[in-house]
Amino acid sequence: MISLKNLTKVYGHGDSAVTVLDGLDIEVATGQILAVVGPSGAGKSTLAQCINLLERPTSGQVIVNGEDLARLPERRLRVARRRIGTIFQSASLLSRRTAAQNIALPLQYLGVTPAETAARVAELLERVGLSHRANHYPFELSGGQLQRVGIARALALRPSVLLSDEATSGLDPETTRSVVALLRQLRDDLDLAVVFITHEMDTVLHVADSAARLEHGRIAEQGSLVDLLTDHDSILGRALQPQLSSADPAAGSRAWHVTYDSRSVPADWLQRISTDLGEPAALLAATIQSIGGTSTGNATVGLRSPERLAAAAFARYGLRAVPRAADPHPSTPATRATEELQWA
């Protein structure tokens, strides 16, 4: 469990002072993965450095397991930092040490006996699936394997919080998926609170339970993935949706953009609405994805019925629906969101 309270970071003094993080409140419960996304320069890496206290926050609290770390003196901070495991973007391994020796580093710093270290390293290598690469040097490992070593090193001191800044950036999609799957597995096995910083929307869908959007050092929105995905007003939710280019509705009918999730909407909503309105509803585009056991849908539906009747039918089954403006160059909400958030 980690919570940030009113976290502020200012670089520089006087006239040249820049407020990079401005009063952030974030909480990640044990067993949860929070994705933090935001455009370049939003302050994501600064946030990461304030969480593991490589940088001191200017004000505010970083509370891990009930203790505020932000004001600890350097010596005690070094001990407290062990509760937070950090995975870096470029793995940041020592090039002259083998995978096993790199994973052993935090244990060595702590003064753990060689025998205990060897046992723990073997266990960690096994956990990240690299037992067969224990004695390989970083230059002999692939990007995904390097990240796994970085993950194992971050876990060496049994932290309760795992922090990852762009850990999957620069990996190919398949490797990203396997690293993300490993993180979720570790979260389950080790009861970690995970802060996953990324600019890749696709990865957010695969890894996170909730997401926060950072913009100009402030949390612009924050919520569970399911809520974000079904909220028409959420920029983040729309950016997370796959980009669909829907078919044009038949002449005389109107296109509706609808979102829903399986917690409140029956699976056969399309049939029911057709029956209620007495016309076949045309499905023009749709995606359904399962987020933590809840399926969320995002669809474009063509209907002839008058706007008032159609809106009432959607509302009856708990769908959120907005008629799509009949503009000559219709753009789906997803593409609009992408235009607003050109992050990658």
Place this chain on the structure above:
Amino acid sequence: MGLNISAAVQIRALADTPLPELPALLVPALGETLAMVGIVMLVVVSLGTPIAVALHNMAPGGLFEHRGTYSVLSWIVNIGRSLPFLVLMAAIVPFTRFVTGTNIGIAAAVVPMSLAGIPFFARLVENCLRDVPRSVTAAARASGGSPLQIIRTAQLGEAVPAILGGLTINTIAMIEYSAIAGTIGAGGIGYVAVTYGYQRFDQTVMLATVLLLIAMVTIVQVGGDALVRATTPHLRRRA
């Protein structure tokens, strides 16, 4: 220096030293050069490395960032780096005499050579440390290392091959400086080269000292390269 010039004026065309007598002349001189360079490198490494570590970590973004101290230290190092060795050697004669009680011989040469070598090596090592990615130090900090542990494992440890490369360059520079120091009577190969080769036109000795210097530099360079390879995982043949 006045002494050397006046000696050079007394041109005496002596016969070249016969080959069998060369070892008796060169072996002690070689010993002196090795002693000078050896002692100087010991001093240079043991003082230059901490200075480099201090410079690197007091610079912005270092482990104990401190602009004021950094500027002062950096300025001192620059002064040491800016004087040509011959000028430095002449300029610090009073200091050398104060430290060693003499201004000729090996002891007297070691002082200016060290003073020139320390800032040179400090800058070389500072550069090596700067080339270690910042994220490696960050990862070591995040892993709970103390400053000393981080300096040892993540900074110096990562820079070992580069530092060995710098050590090679520095050692070769010190061989060169020892020859220059030889001209003011410090002994060693340089002294032999000047007194026999230059002042007496002894071609045999001149050639022999040149070959000896080339051989020394080559051995140091080849040895240094081998050490760099041995300490760099991807340049090392895996068993």
